Amino acid sequence: MTGAIFPGRFAGKVLVVTGAAQGIGRAVALRAAAEGGRVLFVDRADFVGDVAAEAGGEAAAFNADLETWDGAEAAMRHAADIFGGIDILINNVGGAIRMRPFAEFEPGQIDAEIRRSLMPTLYCCRAVLPHLVARGGGTIVNVSSNATRGIHRVPYSAAKGGVNAVTQSLAMEMAGRNIRVVATAPGGTEAPPRRIPRNADGDNPDERQWMAEVVEQVKQSAFMHRYGTIEEQAAPILFLASDEASYITGTVLPVAGGDTG
Numbered sequence: 001m002t003g004a005i006f007p008g009r010f011a012g013k014v015l016v017v018t019g020a021a022q023g024i025g026r027a028v029a030l031r032a033a034a035e036g037g038r039v040l041f042v043d044r045a046d047f048v049g050d051v052a053a054e055a056g057g058e059a060a061a062f063n064a065d066l067e068t069w070d071g072a073e074a075a076m077r078h079a080a081d082i083f084g085g086i087d088i089l090i091n092n093v094g095g096a097i098r099m100r101p102f103a104e105f106e107p108g109q110i111d112a113e114i115r116r117s118l119m120p121t122l123y124c125c126r127a128v129l130p131h132l133v134a135r136g137g138g139t140i141v142n143v144s145s146n147a148t149r150g151i152h153r154v155p156y157s158a159a160k161g162g163v164n165a166v167t168q169s170l171a172m173e174m175a176g177r178n179i180r181v182v183a184t185a186p187g188g189t190e191a192p193p194r195r196i197p198r199n200a201d202g203d204n205p206d207e208r209q210w211m212a213e214v215v216e217q218v219k220q221s222a223f224m225h226r227y228g229t230i231e232e233q234a235a236p237i238l239f240l241a242s243d244e245a246s247y248i249t250g251t252v253l254p255v256a257g258g259d260t261g
């Protein structure tokens with residue numbers, strides 16, 4: 001499940017991909033490795049080691065909770081230690097935990113969404129900077145969401161709006177150091193059943209209904225009226241990560257069948 005391959009596109013590059021145990025992150029990391037990159041697969045799920053083993057070659061895995069600064073810092077340090085530096089960081093950890101009208105969110109649930117979908121990107125961007133500067137430059141691709149405009153997940157929308165702000169402001173700040181910062185904003189994406197659920201407590205009947213309303217809104221908002229595939233998300237992430245995108249920075253690219261978020 002790696003999509004089309006451009007052999008050698010990432011030859012000589014070290015990539016760190018976060019949230020690489022499943023979903024979009026897994027597809028991105030496997031394809032980057034297949035295209036010649038040395039890839040650190042980072043996730044808090046133990047089985048990320050098995051996923052990195054599928055890539056073979058020089059891929060490696062690292063367990064970290066990226067909702068903590070210590071986890072983010074340790075992951076970047078580990079990549080630099082084993083591969084001798086970092087060229088590309090793909091900040092993919094995130095995802096709405098709960099779908100509910102904003103009036104139904106409890107304060108602790110709001111905090112949890114921000115911790116999941118903003119803090120890992122903010123911490124990992126900060127933690128990778130010294131490594132990219134030491135390398136003379138590099139690229140950060142943030143996986144945002146077009147759900148910055150969407151129903152039943154206002155805290156997640158706010159977190160991803162924050163990711164977009166980090167992308168643009170950091171790009172402006174770091175352009176002079178040869179560091180590009182870009183993002184994709186995926187729309188609804190079909191995925192196989194998740195080994196790690198977004199909401200460890202499971203969804204109650206109300207939440208399943210609200211989720212169904214979200215799916216309807218997302219399909220209506222897309223010109224194409226359908227969900228994308230994981231491969232359709234991995235491809236633009238890797239294009240933006242590659243040297244083919246060398247004159248693109250600060251851009252948040254909607255990948256959502258016509259919905260611009």
Ligand SMILES: NC(=O)c1ccc[n+]([C@@H]2O[C@H](COP(=O)([O-])OP(=O)(O)OC[C@H]3O[C@@H](n4cnc5c(N)ncnc54)[C@H](O)[C@@H]3O)[C@@H](O)[C@H]2O)c1
Nearest residue numbers: 019021022023024044065066067092093094095145186189
């Ligand atoms: N799937 C979609 O429909 C969709 C749509 C728009 C945006 N996105 C974005 O794409 C990205 C990937 O989405 P997905 O659906 O593939 O995700 P997913 O929920 O299927 O997988 C997320 C991965 O991140 C890991 N992870 C979660 N919290 C972590 C933490 N604190 N520390 C380390 N690892 C952690 C999980 O273990 C899991 O392997 C997310 O940022 C999400 O917001 C997804």
